[in-house]
C-alpha cells in the first residue's frame with residue numbers, strides 16, 4: 001500500500017515526500033505541474049536515494065485519477081494540490097474555486113469509490129481570520145476571511161468534516177499550517193515562486209541576491225513590539241515531519257482531527273530581516289510603506305495539541321530557516337527554472 005501525495009512536486013509536498021521516504025513509506029505523487037516542475041522530484045530522488053513514482057494528472061480529471069487508482073493501492077492521501085496565492089485569488093476567484101473546491105470534490109469521489117478513506121489535508125492558519133486570541137488554539141473560532149483563497153481552505157475543511165460525519169469510515173486530519181519558510185538542508189529543493197514573490201522570506205532572499213532592489217515593509221504602525229506584523233514561521237522540513245506524524249495518527253482511526261502546525265513563537269518582519277542579514281552577511285535595504293490590505297497584526301500558534309497527541313514539535317530555529325532559504329536561493333537563483341530551460 002502506498003501514500004498518494006497530490007501536489008507532491010510543490011514546495012511543501014516535495015519536502016514531505018523526502019521525510020516520508022526517509023521514514024520508510026512508499027509514495028506515489030500526482031501533480032499537474034501547474035505550479036511546479038518534475039525536476040523537484042528528481043532532486044528528491046537525489047536526497048533520498050529512492051525512486052519517486054509520479055503521474056502527471058489533474059485531480060479534477062476523474063478518468064485519469066480512476067486509472068491511477070486502478071493501478072495503485074492507496075492507504076491514505078495527503079492532499080496538497082491546489083492554488084495558494086492570496087493576491088491572485090482576488091483577481092482570479094473562479095480559477096481558485098474551481099481548482100481548490102472542484103479538485104477536492106473530485107478527489108474525494110474517486111477515493112470513496114476505491115475505498116481509500118484516509119485523508120490528511122493542507123489547511124491554513126488563514127481560516128482563523130483576525131484571530132480572536134493568540135496563541136491560537138484549534139478551538140479558536142474561525143474568523144472572517146478576507147480573500148477567496150482563504151475561503152476555499154475553510155470550505156474544503158467543512159466539506160471534509162461533513163464527509164467524515166456522514167461516513168465514519170473516513171479518517172480526516174486537517175493540518176493548519178502557519179508560515180512555512182526555509183528549504184531542505186541540502187539546498188537541492190526549496191520554494192520556486194513564479195514572478196515576484198508575494199511572501200516575505202522569498203522576497204528577502206531575492207533582495208539578498210540583488211534580483212530585487214529593496215524589501216517593502218507593509219506597515220510599522222501595528223500594535224506589536226516594533227510596529228511590524230508578527231507571524232509564526234515554521235521550517236518546511238519540520239512541517240514535513242508533521243505530516244509523517246499525522247500519517248501515523250490517521251492509521252489509528254481518529255475520525256476527524258484538527259492540528260495547528262506552527263512553532264508557537266512569533267517573529268516580526270524586522271526580526272526576520274535582521275536574522276536573514278546575520279546569517280547571510282548581506283544587508284537588506286528596506287522601505288516602510290502602508291499596510292497590505294487584508295493583513296493582520298499578529299498570528300502565532302499554540303502548537304500544544306500536536307505536541308501532545310502527535311508527539312511532534314519543531315526543532316529548527318529562525319536562523320536555521322533563514323540560512324536554509326539563503327542556501328537554496330544562492331544555489332538556485334531562478335528556482336527550478338534554470339534546470340528546466
Ligand SMILES: NC(=O)c1ccc[n+]([C@@H]2O[C@H](COP(=O)([O-])OP(=O)(O)OC[C@H]3O[C@@H](n4cnc5c(N)ncnc54)[C@H](O)[C@@H]3O)[C@@H](O)[C@H]2O)c1
Pocket residue numbers: 006007008009010011012013030031032033034035036037057058059060079080081082083084099103122123124125177178179180
Ligand atoms: N505555502 C504556504 O504558505 C501554505 C500555507 C498554508 C497552506 N498551504 C497549502 O498547502 C498546500 C501546498 O502548498 P505549497 O506551498 O506546497 O504550494 P505549491 O504551489 O508549491 O504546491 C501545490 C502543488 O499542487 C499542484 N497542483 C495544483 N493544482 C493541481 C491540480 N488540479 N491537480 C494536480 N496538481 C495540482 C501544483 O502544480 C503544485 O505542485 C496548498 O494546498 C496550500 O494551499 C500553503
Ligand SMILES: O=c1ccn([C@@H]2O[C@H](COP(=O)(O)OP(=O)(O)O[C@H]3O[C@H](CO)[C@@H](O)[C@H](O)[C@H]3O)[C@@H](O)[C@H]2O)c(=O)[nH]1
Pocket residue numbers: 084086124125126177178179180198199200201203215216217218219228229230231269292295299
Ligand atoms: O513583501 C513583503 C511581504 C510580506 N510582508 C509582511 O510579512 C509578514 C508575512 O507575510 P507573508 O509572508 O505574505 O505571509 P502571510 O500574509 O502571513 O500569509 C502566508 O501564511 C498564511 C498562513 O499563516 C497562508 O495561509 C498564506 O497562504 C501565506 O501566504 C506580514 O506581516 C506581511 O505584511 C512585508 O512586509 N513585505
